[in-house]
Amino acid sequence: MNWNWKQKWPISLVVIFTMLFSAVLTAAATEPDVPSAVMADAGSTAEQAAGSAAERETESAAEKDTDSETEQAVEKATEQATESVTEQATESETETATESATEQTDESETEQATESETETAAEPADEKDTDSAAEDGAGDETEIESESDSLTDNSDDEVTADPEFPGSISPEDLTAAAHEHSWSAEWSCDENFHWHECGAEDCPVTVCGEKDGYGEHIYGDDGVCTVCGCLGPDSRPARTAAGAVPTYQEAYEAMIALKDKYPEGMAWTNFTPYGSQGELGDSYVWKGGRIYGSNRGVGCAAFSFLLSDAAFDSLPARVIERGGFTLEDVKVGDILRVNGNSHSVIVLQKSEGGVVVAEGNYNKSVHWGRVLTRAEVLNADYVITRYPKGYVPSDESDADTVVEEGTEGNLHWSLTKGGKLTISGSGMMPNYSAAQLPSWNGYGVSAVVIENGVTSIGDYAFYQSTALSIYLPEGITRIGQNAFDGSALISVTIPGTVGVIGDNAFHGCGNLASVTVSEGVKTIGNNAFRGCTSLTHIDFPASITSVGSGAFMDCVNMTRVRFMPGSGKAILGGGLFARCQRLISVTLPQTADCISDNMFESCTALPTLYIPASVTSIGENPFVSCVFLKYIYFGGTEDEWNSMASVPLKLALQSKGTTVIFNAAFDDPFAPDPDDPGDFWPDEDGKDPVEPDDGDSAHKHNWSAAWSSDETGHWHECGTGCSITDNRNKDGYGVHSYGSWVVDVKATASQDGSRHRDCTVCSYR
Numbered sequence: 118m119n120w121n122w123k124q125k126w127p128i129s130l131v132v133i134f135t136m137l138f139s140a141v142l143t144a145a146a147t148e149p150d151v152p153s154a155v156m157a158d159a160g161s162t163a164e165q166a167a168g169s170a171a172e173r174e175t176e177s178a179a180e181k182d183t184d185s186e187t188e189q190a191v192e193k194a195t196e197q198a199t200e201s202v203t204e205q206a207t208e209s210e211t212e213t214a215t216e217s218a219t220e221q222t223d224e225s226e227t228e229q230a231t232e233s234e235t236e237t238a239a240e241p242a243d244e245k246d247t248d249s250a251a252e253d254g255a256g257d258e259t260e261i262e263s264e265s266d267s268l269t270d271n272s273d274d275e276v277t278a279d280p281e282f283p284g285s286i287s288p289e290d291l292t293a294a295a296h297e298h299s300w301s302a303e304w305s306c307d308e309n310f311h312w313h314e315c316g317a318e319d320c321p322v323t324v325c326g327e328k329d330g331y332g333e334h335i336y337g338d339d340g341v342c343t344v345c346g347c348l349g350p351d352s353r354p355a356r357t358a359a360g361a362v363p364t365y366q367e368a369y370e371a372m373i374a375l376k377d378k379y380p381e382g383m384a385w386t387n388f389t390p391y392g393s394q395g396e397l398g399d400s401y402v403w404k405g406g407r408i409y410g411s412n413r414g415v416g417c418a419a420f421s422f423l424l425s426d427a428a429f430d431s432l433p434a435r436v437i438e439r440g441g442f443t444l445e446d447v448k449v450g451d452i453l454r455v456n457g458n459s460h461s462v463i464v465l466q467k468s469e470g471g472v473v474v475a476e477g478n479y480n481k482s483v484h485w486g487r488v489l490t491r492a493e494v495l496n497a498d499y500v501i502t503r504y505p506k507g508y509v510p511s512d513e514s515d516a517d518t519v520v521e522e523g524t525e526g527n528l529h530w531s532l533t534k535g536g537k538l539t540i541s542g543s544g545m546m547p548n549y550s551a552a553q554l555p556s557w558n559g560y561g562v563s564a565v566v567i568e569n570g571v572t573s574i575g576d577y578a579f580y581q582s583t584a585l586s587i588y589l590p591e592g593i594t595r596i597g598q599n600a601f602d603g604s605a606l607i608s609v610t611i612p613g614t615v616g617v618i619g620d621n622a623f624h625g626c627g628n629l630a631s632v633t634v635s636e637g638v639k640t641i642g643n644n645a646f647r648g649c650t651s652l653t654h655i656d657f658p659a660s661i662t663s664v665g666s667g668a669f670m671d672c673v674n675m676t677r678v679r680f681m682p683g684s685g686k687a688i689l690g691g692g693l694f695a696r697c698q699r700l701i702s703v704t705l706p707q708t709a710d711c712i713s714d715n716m717f718e719s720c721t722a723l724p725t726l727y728i729p730a731s732v733t734s735i736g737e738n739p740f741v742s743c744v745f746l747k748y749i750y751f752g753g754t755e756d757e758w759n760s761m762a763s764v765p766l767k768l769a770l771q772s773k774g775t776t777v778i779f780n781a782a783f784d785d786p787f788a789p790d791p792d793d794p795g796d797f798w799p800d801e802d803g804k805d806p807v808e809p810d811d812g813d814s815a816h817k818h819n820w821s822a823a824w825s826s827d828e829t830g831h832w833h834e835c836g837t838g839c840s841i842t843d844n845r846n847k848d849g850y851g852v853h854s855y856g857s858w859v860v861d862v863k864a865t866a867s868q869d870g871s872r873h874r875d876c877t878v879c880s881y882r
Contacts, residue, residue: 296321298858300329303441303506304345309333311345330853332829343407344830344851345435362508368428368450369465372475375427379420381485381630382654382677385477387416387793405434405503410846411797414461418796420477421452421461429503437500444491447472452501453494461796462489468537470566470588473608478796480656480679480787486608486631490590523556528571530556536563538584546575548597554580567593574600576619582606585628589615596622598642607651613637613660618645620665627651636660641668643690650674659683661706666690666713672697679704681787691715691736698722704786705729712739721745727783728752735761738769746773750781820848824879829853831879853881 299317305325306312313329315322322328334342363371379385388394391401392415400413403422414422425434428450437446444467447453451464453474462474471490477483522531528542538557540546549555555578565579565587576597579587582604591612598619601609608631611618615635620642623629630651636658643665646652652672659681668690669675675697680687687706691713694700700720707729714736717723720743730752740746749770751758758779770777795818819836825844826832832847841847853876864870875882 298322298329301441303437304330304435306334306342306345311342343410362432362504363428363450365449365467368448371428372424372450372463372465375424376485379423379477379483380653381483383483384481385416385420385483386481386790387478387796388790391415391419392794404431405429405501408434408436408501409850414796415794416478416796417461417476420475420483421463424463424475425450425452425501425503432503434501434503435506437502439496439498442495442500444469444471444494447494447500448502448504450503453489453497454499454501455489455493455497458498462487466586468564468566468586468588469539470568470590473586482654484631484633484654487633488586488588488608488610490588490610490612492591521557521560525555525557532557532560532562536561537566538562538564539566539568540571541568543570543572545573546571546578546597548576549580550577551580551599558582564588573597576600577602579604595619598622599624601626607631609633611635611638613658616640618642620644621647624648634658634661639663641665643667644670647671653677655679657681660685661687663688664690664693667692667695669693669697670695673699675700677702679786680706682707682783682785684708686710686731689713689716692718694720696720703727707731707783710734712736714739715741717741717743717746719743724748725750727781729783730757733761735763735766737763738766740766740769740773740775744773746770746775749775749777751777751779752781752783753779755779818848824849824881826853826876826879826881831876831881851878853879 296319297317298315298320300313301316303313304311305314307325310325310331310333312325312331315328325331332344335344336342384390386392390397392399395415400415401419401422402413404426405422406412447464447467449464449467453462453464453472454460455462460476460478462476464472465475465486466473469491471488472494474487474489475483475485476487479487517537518534519531520534522529524530525540526542526547527544528540528546530538530540532538538560540557547555555575558580562582562584563586565582565584567574567587567589569590569592571590572592573595574589574593574597577599578597579601580599580603582601585605585607587601587606587609589610589612591614593612593615595617596611596615596619599621600619601623602621603625604623605628606623606626607628609623609629610633613635615638617640618634618638621644622642623632623646624644625648626646627648627650629646629649630653632646632649632652632655634655634657637660638658639660640663641657641661644667645665646655646669647667648671649669650671650673653674654677655669655675657678657680660683661680662683662685664687669678670692672694673696675694676699678694678700679702683706685708687709689706689709689711692715693713694703695715695718697720699722700717701722701724703717703723703726705728708731709729710732711734712728712732716736716739717726718739718741720740722745723743724745725748726746727750732753758777818839820833821835822833824831825834827844830844830851830853832844832850834847835841844850858872858874860870860872862871873882
C-alpha cells in the first residue's frame with residue numbers, strides 16, 4: 118500500500134458511512150413506527166455491532182501502520198456511525214447497516230452480529246404475540262419470521278376461540294381433531310375435585326379441569342362425596358384405618374358364615390325382617406357410605422349391605438357404572454344392581470363363566486348360590502365395590518396355568534392348576550355312559566365353565582365329578598341323563614334356553630344346596646333331583662309343563678317347593694315328593710293335571726296343601742303316612758272333589774282328621790305387594806316421607822321415568838306431595854357424564870364454529 122492511499126482511505130471510509138446512513142434515513146421515513154423497546158434494543162445491538170466492526174478495522178490498521186492520523190479518522194467514523202444507529206435505526210435499518218458493515222469486515226464477525234440483532238429484536242415481538250394469544254385463548258406459539266415476512270398481516274388465517282362462546286373451536290381442537298375421547302365411567306379424584314379420565318392414547322386434554330365430568334366434591338353427612346364416592350379429608354384416616362382389605366377367601370368366609378343365621382328360604386321382603394313389619398328394625402344402615410344419596414335399605418339392599426359389612430366392616434364403597442367394568446373387574450364381595458336397577462345381589466364366588474351370588478327378597482326369601490352368567494354381570498346397572506382402585510388380593514396366584522387339555526368331538530377342554538375345567542367349541546357335547554366317561558374325568562376338577570357355542574350337556578358328562586360349581590351359558594338346550602349324577606356340585610343355575618333336564622340329571626348330588634331354574638325351562642325328567650339331601654328350597658318358573666316321577670323323592674331336608682303359576686297344562690309324575698320328611702310347604706302348578714299315586718308319601722311334616730281346580734284326577738292314596746296333614750284346600754267345587762276322590766282316600770283322610778275346604782282361593786306367594794315401598798331409603802332419617810296434608814298416610818314415591826337436570830347433574834322427580842327437595846337425594850341422581858364433542862359448524866377465517874356434547878345418561882346438552 119502506498120503512502121497516498123494510506124492517507125486517503127480513512128477519508129473514503131467516512132464518505133462511505135455518510136452515504137450509507139443517508140440511504141438508511143430515507144428508508145426509515147417510509148417504514149411504520151417501531152415500538153420504543155424495539156428501537157432501544159436495536160440501537161444497542163447496532164452499537165455493539167458497529168463497535169465490533171470498527172475495533173477490528175482499527176486493529177488491522179494498527180498492525181500495518183501506527184500513524185496517529187489514521188487512528189483518529191477511524192475513531193471519528195466509528196463514533197458517528199454509533200450515534201446515528203442508536204438514534205434512528207429500526208430492526209430493518211439495523212440489519213441493513215450491519216450488512217453494509219460486513220462488506221468491509223470479516224464475514225464470521227458479521228454473522229454473529231446479525232444473529233444477535235435478530236434475537237434481540239424478536240424478544241419484544243414474542244412477548245407481545247404471546248400476550249395477545251393468551252387474551253384470545255388461542256395459545257398459539259409465536260413464530261420468528263424473516264425480515265421480508267415479519268410485517269405481513271396474517272390475522273385472517275388464524276383460528277381463535279372466543280371465551281364468551283364455548284362452542285368456538287381453538288387451534289388445540291383442530292390439532293386434536295382426529296382424537297376420539299374414550300372417557301372412563303369410573304371416577305378419578307384428588308382432595309377437592311373429581312373427573313373422568315380419557316382412556317384413549319395420546320389424549321391432548323391434560324388439565325383435569327377440562328376433563329369429562331369435572332366438578333367439586335359434594336360431601337354427605339358421612340364425609341363421602343355423593344357423586345364419586347371419594348372420602349373427605351376429615352373422614353379418610355378413620356375410615357381407611359378401620360380394617361385391612363380382605364382377600365377373596367376372607368371375604369367369602371365372612372359372608373358364608375351368615376348362611377346359618379339367614380338360611381336358604383328364610384322369609385325376606387321389603388317389609389321383613391327389615392321394614393315396617395321387621396323385627397330387626399325399619400331399615401339396615403350400612404357402613405360403606407352413601408350410594409346415590411342412600412346408605413339405608415330393606416329387602417335385597419339390606420341383605421347385600423349386611424353381608425358386605427360382614428366382609429369389609431367400615432371400608433368405603435364406590436360405584437362403577439355399566440360400561441366401566443368387565444367381568445374380570447368384579448370381585449368377591451361386590452354388590453351388583455340388576456334387573457333394571459330393581460334388585461341387589463352380592464358376589465360369593467367368581468369364575469370366567471360368571472359369578473355365584475347370594476340375595477334377599479328372591480321370590481320373597483333368602484337365596485344362596487344363584488349363578489349370573491358373564492352376560493348378566495355385564496348387563497348390571499352398576500357395581501358397588503369396597504376394594505380400593507387397583508387392588509389385587511394376596512391370594513391371587515398361578516391358579517390359571519393350564520396343566521391338562523384335550524378334545525371331545527367338536528369340543529376342546531382345558532384344565533388349570535386351580536382345578537377349573539373349561540369346555541369350548543360349537544355344537545352338542547357327546548353322550549357318554551357310566552362305563553365310558555369323557556377324557557376330563559378322573560382329574561381334580563373344582564369348577565366347570567361351559568363357554569358360548571356349546572349347545573348341550575351330554576349324558577354322564579360329569580358323572581360323579583368333583584366339581585363344586587358349574588357355569589352354563591345361554592344357548593344350552595339340553596342337560597342329558599345322569600349328566601351330574603353323584604357329583605359334588607353345591608350350586609347350579611339352569612338357563613332358560615334349556616328345554617329338558619334329563620332323567621337323573623342331578624340324582625344323588627348330596628352337596629347340592631342351591632338350584633336356580635330360569636324361566637323357559639319346560640321339562641324336568643324322572644328322578645332329576647332325587648336324593649339331593651342338602652336341597653332345602655327350590656322354585657320353578659311358570660314355563661314348566663312336565664315333572665317326572667320321583668323328581669324330588671328322598672330330598673329329606675327339603676322344606677319348600679314352589680311352582681309359579683303358568684298358563685300351559687302341567688303333567689305331574691308319581692311319587693314326586695315321596696319321603697321328603699321335612700316338607701312343610703308346597704305350591705303346585707296352578708295348571709297341574711293330577712295328584713298322582715304316592716305323590717306325598719311319608720311327608721310326615723306337611724300340615725296343609727292347596728290343590729288347584731285344574732286337577733281332574735287323584736291317585737288311590739297319595740297321602741300315605743302324612744300324619745300331620747290337617748287341611749286340604751281345593752280350588753274346585755265339592756262335586757268335583759267327590760267325582761275324583763275314591764272311597765278309600767276319603768276314609769284315609771277322615772282317619773287322620775284331615776278337613777277338605779272347597780272353592781278355596783289361591784294365595785299366590787309370588788304376587789307382588791301393591792304397598793311394597795322398594796328397597797332403598799333415600800332421605801336423611803331412613804323413613805318414608807309423609808304427605809304434608811295427612812300425617813297418618815305414608816307417602817309413596819312415584820319417580821318419573823323422564824330425567825330432570827341442571828348444569829351439574831340429573832335425577833328423577835317424584836310426583837306431588839314429596840318432601841324431598843334436595844336434588845342430590847332424589848332417585849337416580851348423578852353428575853353429568855359427557856360423551857365426545859360433536860362439531861356442528863366448522864370454524865372459518867371469518868367466523869367461529871360451534872360444537873356440543875351430550876350427557877350419556879340424561880342427554881343434557
